[in-house]
Amino acid sequence: MTTTTSPSKTSRRFRFNWVDSFLWFIRVSALIAIVIGIVGSVQLFLEGEGPTAEQWRDLVISGLSTGFMYGLIALGYSMVYGVLGFINFAHGEVFMSGLMVSLIAATLMFENGFWDANPTLALLIVLSISMLVSTLVAVLAERIAYRPLRGAPRLIPLITSIGVSFFLQYAFAGIFGVATRSYPPAPGNLGNDVEFLGIAIEGTKLLVVGVALISMVGLWWFVAKTKTGRAMRAVAEDKEIAGLMGINVDRTIVTTFAVGGAMAGVAGLLWALLFRAVDFLTGFLPGIKAFTAAVLGGIGNLPGAMLGGVLLGLFENVGPLLVLNGLGIPAVSQLKDAVAFAALVLVLVFRPTGLLGERLGSEDRA
């Protein structure tokens, strides 16, 4: 037997393989570049150049809050993927629709003074409208665009979801116009700094993290402890057998979309607090980022989606200044999105299934 045809493990281990060695080359050089970048930034910091300690801390906090918002949107991608095995690219627009509609209520409340007089109630109203609209849009999309395609090859609902995404974008452009609109500033004294664990954090960012954590725990309880949650897991495992066991598969799938939509609606409120500006394309980039987060964490895995979101937010906020600035690259902040997607590539190079993902059988792959 020659080594070229031998399947034996020992000979394979020592065989020279171009692809593998190239991948190792990428892994090693990426690590070296990151280390050099970080060392450079630390040096700058010690010399008193670059951001101060306070600014670094703010960057981390803002990265975390953005990340939690990405995580909430990512949950929708992950849940639908887990149950139906396709990527719902219209999910970013589901998020945008709740955000856009609740802007009407927010503006009205701001104009008659209710916004600042009753901050809690005002935010709850915005939250419920946003969740309601996002849920409705997600469920309608499932009913009209995806259900008729159940059983079709997976590429078909995937392409359909891109169509749904365009439809929603331009429907909203038609209804609301193309101009950038703005949410009113955070109500009451929410915009002020709050002392938390000994450090001053902007109230809105703390609220964002808090709301995201509560939603995440709520979702976990729903999926793990309720009957409907169990049905969802059963359908995700095997639709046919679940149906034979008396589970209403269609209703369970609708529930999945509804819950994903509701989470996107919550993310809408967080976006309104963090960034305020909204237009009909607002859903696109966060949607892609959340999809990235879902893949980063291991698609189909809910804690993974949340973890992926938080890490992605951190990478894109801290990464440009920490790594690229240290490498001496000019105008690093416009590379923020590039850093986010490069982080995805790097994680997949080291761990192809994502951080918490499990290896999927070939039939489960999209």
Add this chain to the structure above:
Amino acid sequence: MKKSRSVRLIAALGALALVIAACGDGGGEFEAGELGAVEVGADEAIQIRSLNAITGEVAFLGIPNENAIRMAVDDYGQIAGRDVNVGTGLDDLCSADGGQSAAQTIVADSAVVGVIGTSCSGAAAAASPLLSDAGLSMISASNTSPSLTSDLEGTAGENYYAGYYRTAHNDLFQGQAAANFVFENLDLTKVALIHDGDPYTNGLTTAFENAFTELGGEIVVHTAVSVGQTDMVPVLTEVAAGEPELIFFPIFPAEGTAIAQQVSGVAGLEDVVLMAADGLSVTNFLDLPESENMYFSGPDTRFDENTNEATDLNGEQFLADYESEFGEAPSADFWGHAYDATTMLLTAIEAVAVEDGDSLWIDRQALRDELNSISGFDGLIGSITCDEYGDCGANVISIFQHNNLDDHQASKANILYTYSG
């Protein structure tokens, strides 16, 4: 086959008839220049086109340009007994893609003589080479990037093509004006610059940097955001690390809004002074509470007393006409430039048009020569003189402080500094 042969026969007969008719009138044969000429028949209209950003986020800039173009065509009236037709307004989408595809549409129609546009410098960089190759003349009302014309010292910009003209100022003037104002009037020496990669924004921040360092100031950070970015905390942290006293961000409303709203939340930037340019001195940005007290540089639009010599209309009358026709004040600052650009083009067409029998011939090269030779043309924006690279603007820049959220016109009248190039 049969059909095409008969068509050819008819065409040949028609051509013969035309030649006989021309000879019958006793007119000499018109000699076209090297770029060719456009023939306008007896009952045909002279074709020009409007190419402006009329949809999307930058529509506030292109729509008043197109409106002003149509007003100018109406006010100017006929040329040699022929109407002037602008056609459907074309859209430059404020992007290179939009500029390119619109330019392809225009050059496909050989009857078009000239184009008023584009709105955005990025679109012009893509449209200008195509229109130039086809022998057309284009006059932009609001492109300001230095790369489209020249450095004002005799070197053509990287995106300059023959046949390109503009009535807007060259941003080298605006950069100089803004730098002078910051250094001398505000007495600040450490400035951070933010652009978005577009030729307009990048050209202006670069012009500012050169002028400001020349004066003795320091640019502590010169960075960029990407179009569509909403989270500005990283870029503002990068800016804060340089400890600037002022941030100059001459970008467009979507990203400008995000910067203005997030700047106060970044440690170290609580007291920073904000300054922007004409791309942000627009209604929906000036409505933001965060834009109060910001400084804006832009073309001086005090045109009330100036009269356009081709139509005898002055700035005040223009604004009254505009408001009665379109129901609102122009949403950006280049209406006068668009009106003047159109009347300049029509005046030049009238000057070079040659009647030959029933046809009117407009020679493309002669039209460019005529535009190049424009000197002391009285427009709404002031006296217009074109240099050899197509810079025709009046180059008067003013800087105002936005001190009245409810009345933007009052804010725009609060002019603190005027610079004349």
